[in-house]
Amino acid sequence: MMNNPASDTAVSPHQSRALPIALATAALLVLPWLVTNDYYLRIIVLSGFYIVLAVSLNITTGFTGLLSVGHAAFFGIGAYITALLTVGAEWSFWPAFLLSAAASAAVGAALGFVSIRLRGDYLAIATICFAEVLRLLALNWISVTRGPMGVPGIPAPRLFGVSLDSQQAFYYLIGVAVVLVIYTAHVIQASPFGRALFALRDNEMAAEAMGIDTRLYKVAAFTTGAMFAGLAGSLYAPWLTFISPDNFSYLESVMILCMLIVGGLGNIWGVAFGAVLLTFSLEILRPFETFRMAIYGALLVALMIYRPQGLFGNLGWKALRQNIGSRFGKGRGPAREPTP
Amino acid sequence: MVDYLLQQLLNGLVIGSFLALMTVGFSMTYGVIRLANFAHGDIGYMMGVYVAVSAYFAGVPIALALVVGLGFAALLGLVVVRVAYKPVFFAPRLVMLLTTIGVSIFLENLAMVIWGAQARPFPVPVDNPFIKVGSVRLFLLQGVVIAVTVLLAISMHVLVHHTRLGKSMRATAEDMETAKIMGINVNRVVYGTFLLGTFLGSVAGILAAVYYNSISPLMGFTPTLKAFCIAVLGGIGSLPGALVGGVLMGIVEALGAGYIHSGFRDGFAYLLLFVFLVFLPNGLFGKSRERA
Amino acid sequence: MTLFQVGGVGKRFGGLVAVDGVSFSIAAGEVLGIIGPNGAGKTTLFNLMTGLLKPTQGDIVFRGESIGGRRPSQIAARGMARTFQNIRLFNSLTVMDNVLVGGHTQLGDKFWGAFFHTKAFQRQQENLRKEAERVLRIVSLDDKRDDLAGSLPYGAQRRLEIARALMSKPTLLLLDEPAAGMNTGERAGLIETIRTIQASGLTLALIEHDMKFIMSLCERIVVIDHGQKIFDGTPEGAKADRRVIEAYLGAEE
Numbered sequence: 001m002m003n004n005p006a007s008d009t010a011v012s013p014h015q016s017r018a019l020p021i022a023l024a025t026a027a028l029l030v031l032p033w034l035v036t037n038d039y040y041l042r043i044i045v046l047s048g049f050y051i052v053l054a055v056s057l058n059i060t061t062g063f064t065g066l067l068s069v070g071h072a073a074f075f076g077i078g079a080y081i082t083a084l085l086t087v088g089a090e091w092s093f094w095p096a097f098l099l100s101a102a103a104s105a106a107v108g109a110a111l112g113f114v115s116i117r118l119r120g121d122y123l124a125i126a127t128i129c130f131a132e133v134l135r136l137l138a139l140n141w142i143s144v145t146r147g148p149m150g151v152p153g154i155p156a157p158r159l160f161g162v163s164l165d166s167q168q169a170f171y172y173l174i175g176v177a178v179v180l181v182i183y184t185a186h187v188i189q190a191s192p193f194g195r196a197l198f199a200l201r202d203n204e205m206a207a208e209a210m211g212i213d214t215r216l217y218k219v220a221a222f223t224t225g226a227m228f229a230g231l232a233g234s235l236y237a238p239w240l241t242f243i244s245p246d247n248f249s250y251l252e253s254v255m256i257l258c259m260l261i262v263g264g265l266g267n268i269w270g271v272a273f274g275a276v277l278l279t280f281s282l283e284i285l286r287p288f289e290t291f292r293m294a295i296y297g298a299l300l301v302a303l304m305i306y307r308p309q310g311l312f313g314n315l316g317w318k319a320l321r322q323n324i325g326s327r328f329g330k331g332r333g334p335a336r337e338p339t340p
Numbered sequence: 341m342v343d344y345l346l347q348q349l350l351n352g353l354v355i356g357s358f359l360a361l362m363t364v365g366f367s368m369t370y371g372v373i374r375l376a377n378f379a380h381g382d383i384g385y386m387m388g389v390y391v392a393v394s395a396y397f398a399g400v401p402i403a404l405a406l407v408v409g410l411g412f413a414a415l416l417g418l419v420v421v422r423v424a425y426k427p428v429f430f431a432p433r434l435v436m437l438l439t440t441i442g443v444s445i446f447l448e449n450l451a452m453v454i455w456g457a458q459a460r461p462f463p464v465p466v467d468n469p470f471i472k473v474g475s476v477r478l479f480l481l482q483g484v485v486i487a488v489t490v491l492l493a494i495s496m497h498v499l500v501h502h503t504r505l506g507k508s509m510r511a512t513a514e515d516m517e518t519a520k521i522m523g524i525n526v527n528r529v530v531y532g533t534f535l536l537g538t539f540l541g542s543v544a545g546i547l548a549a550v551y552y553n554s555i556s557p558l559m560g561f562t563p564t565l566k567a568f569c570i571a572v573l574g575g576i577g578s579l580p581g582a583l584v585g586g587v588l589m590g591i592v593e594a595l596g597a598g599y600i601h602s603g604f605r606d607g608f609a610y611l612l613l614f615v616f617l618v619f620l621p622n623g624l625f626g627k628s629r630e631r632a
Numbered sequence: 633m634t635l636f637q638v639g640g641v642g643k644r645f646g647g648l649v650a651v652d653g654v655s656f657s658i659a660a661g662e663v664l665g666i667i668g669p670n671g672a673g674k675t676t677l678f679n680l681m682t683g684l685l686k687p688t689q690g691d692i693v694f695r696g697e698s699i700g701g702r703r704p705s706q707i708a709a710r711g712m713a714r715t716f717q718n719i720r721l722f723n724s725l726t727v728m729d730n731v732l733v734g735g736h737t738q739l740g741d742k743f744w745g746a747f748f749h750t751k752a753f754q755r756q757q758e759n760l761r762k763e764a765e766r767v768l769r770i771v772s773l774d775d776k777r778d779d780l781a782g783s784l785p786y787g788a789q790r791r792l793e794i795a796r797a798l799m800s801k802p803t804l805l806l807l808d809e810p811a812a813g814m815n816t817g818e819r820a821g822l823i824e825t826i827r828t829i830q831a832s833g834l835t836l837a838l839i840e841h842d843m844k845f846i847m848s849l850c851e852r853i854v855v856i857d858h859g860q861k862i863f864d865g866t867p868e869g870a871k872a873d874r875r876v877i878e879a880y881l882g883a884e885e
Binding site: 061069122125128129132140251254258291299300303305308 | 457
Binding site: 184187188190191192193195196198199201202203205206207208209210211212213214215 | 682684703704705706708709713714716720721722723724725729732733734735736737739743745746747757796797800
């Protein structure tokens with residue numbers, strides 16, 4: 001249903017859909033008490049983090065067409081700020097959480113602003129460089145970040161005097177974040193704001209000529225994506241209790257991008273599912289460390305060749321193909337124009 | 341003081357040579373088919389060295405082993421372009437980008453599976469005497485690196501400007517459709533470009549492996565990223581741009597590492613690249629034909 | 633009353649002078665034709681007028697205010713809309729959404745309204761949608777509203793561009809070769825559409841090659857050749873003007 005804000009402005013559920021939705025909600029609410037295996041519960045929580053990351057990157061890359069390969073950096077900013085404030089400065093979690101999301105959003109805005117003229121490969125590279133600079137900074141600025149030793153002993157958030165350190169507690173915490181990011185993504189998709197982002201993705205010059213300040217919207221798309229990634233990072237730090245620069249490498253960013261592709265660029269539920277799918281399959285293959293990554297690389301190539309529109313496809317992609325097909329025949333079109 | 345500076349400049353020149361060789365290969369393929377090959381450093385720079393080392397361990401004399409490594413890398417370049425890249429030539433950029441990243445991840449981890457994840461020394465000890473020029477020490481290997489780079493640069497210049505393949509390459513880079521109409525076998529040009537590009541990359545890789553006395557499955561990643569940015573900086577497809585940009589980059593890195601913080605060496609490089617990309621997306625000489 | 637004025641505007645790309653000191657004005661309510669041989673600088677002129685390019689000299693005044701260095705989005709917000717010679721639609725969006733994007737200047741993004749799903753927001757969206765349907769009827773695309781813009785046939789894509797521009801309720805509408813690639817029947821339809829638009833009180837300027845098309849729509853034309861204005865007057869006057877004839881004959885050689 002993506003790219004079609006016209007036909008479903010209604011965010012509120014339909015009468016007939018109320019029951020299944022209520023059942024699914026109930027199932028998700030009791031899930032952490034049904035999964036007694038701590039290992040699987042951890043993977044479920046981990047996929048929650050990746051859903052937030054993937055759906056937020058989808059706003060930047062899927063909706064707006066800005067090819068960012070540095071999303072893990074924002075995740076890292078959130079995690080590090082929370083870790084350093086709660087461990088070193090002994091802040092309590094919640095103000096650190098807010099500051100993490102805000103700082104990450106601010107850095108996102110700054111990155112979006114300076115890279116405003118870049119598109120495609122150039123933007124991709126610029127975001128990689130940016131993320132690497134931050135990672136190397138975390139690695140080398142030892143007096144602040146402890147460098148490669150990382151930050152251990154990150155305390156769990158407390159709410160009304162109760163420490164939320166159980167796996168179940170984190171399930172609900174990340175669950176709230178997941179609901180928030182998916183709701184926001186839906187609102188954006190169905191709002192004039194989202195329409196402006198799609199327009200800018202499809203044709204920047206025309207969008208500008210129609211009165212859309214494309215600079216502002218690019219920055220906004222970056223900021224929104226970064227904010228949610230920072231927010232996820234802020235929860236990630238106390239969940240892991242230990243973070244180091246390795247947690248936020250270039251491969252993480254690529255992984256998040258892959259979740260987008262698997263789920264279908266722009267397709268919110270598809271992307272969320274892609275996040276779950278990749279998290280689970282990679283976790284289950286973890287014992288085969290290097291093999292797993294080699295297979296992952298090969299599968300990525302195969303996916304790009306045989307099913308670049310993702311497992312569930314998306315309308316944006318179809319439109320692209322259709323359009324190319326109709327004018328140039330056989331679906332082989334101009335290589336350079338299409339988004340992103 | 342001055343000696344230290346000169347010594348760092350010399351180091352920078354050597355680092356710059358590796359980068360320049362990497363960039364020439366990267367820039368050629370980007371120029372001809374607009375494919376930013378993220379696996380560039382893994383195909384040539386890394387795999388070439390490992391195959392050479394393996395051949396050496398299998399009893400092949402080192403000189404021959406190096407040739408085997410270079411040959412294998414060039415061939416691997418062909419295979420990758422045929423199997424993985426050709427199907428996505430006309431796909432949107434994101435697809436191309438992720439395909440090359442996929443190849444990169446695949447090769448890096450394949451190398452880890454076969455040869456282990458740890459960095460290790462280059463197996464053949466190389467005598468590395470130095471001569472003193474004034475008070476600056478010029479090591480033999482540094483001389484070799486610079487000489488090989490200059491030699492290859494000249495050969496490339498001749499190849500690009502005075503051979504049929506070179507002319508076809510330039511025509512294809514200018515406009516693929518027109519090149520096709522003019523009867524140029526574009527496929528052959530693309531394969532030729534990749535063959536040459538990966539060859540140059542693996543020369544850089546072998547030189548770097550000997551010079552730093554270290555090889556690792558991840559050794560190709562950073563140079564690739566730098567090569568992309570230097571290619572942009574020097575103008576996509578521009579040979580002199582790649583050389584000047586590479587050397588400039590190498591010097592900045594060496595000075596940053598020597599004077600500010602050695603651990604943040606790559607950080608300086610990325611920071612500079614980021615700044616250049618953002619403020620000079622058309623390159624230093626304004627040669628780049630496209631921005632996206 | 634003068635709605636729009638170009639004063640000695642020039643644009644230079646490196647050594648190439650694309651537009652060279654052109655001046656003219658557009659009065660409220662008129663339909664101005666801009667013609668000239670291929671490569672005369674007409675589209676560059678349009679891009680200067682809409683802010684996609686910044687003039688290297690001269691000034692542009694729209695509704696009493698200089699818009700020389702403004703961004704296209706700011707100029708659009710002041711009430712100027714345009715179409716493109718090489719169609720620039722939002723291909724992965726539906727016809728309806730393309731037109732709704734045109735309403736951006738009317739509404740803004742209204743993010744918080746959407747986030748909290750306010751009544752006022754819903755009402756505005758409903759009004760915008762009604763307006764969009766009205767505009768789609770003008771260009772006879774109302775039955776295609778859920779099709780993807782990229783899948784429309786060529787002529788329909790051109791009409792959709794006009795609809796999208798109309799949706800922003802412009803005071804000045806610039807059409808860049810609106811009839812390019814259309815057959816005779818489609819052209820006749822387009823002329824009707826443009827007349828309807830004009831009758832609703834809009835001011836129009838259009839670039840066109842087809843003289844018949846221009847003659848049947850415009851009261852006044854400006855002729856551009858080699859980046860310079862060589863004629864400004866009635867279509868009949870242009871037919872008799874020696875420089876205009878030479879420019880066209882010269883170009884046909």
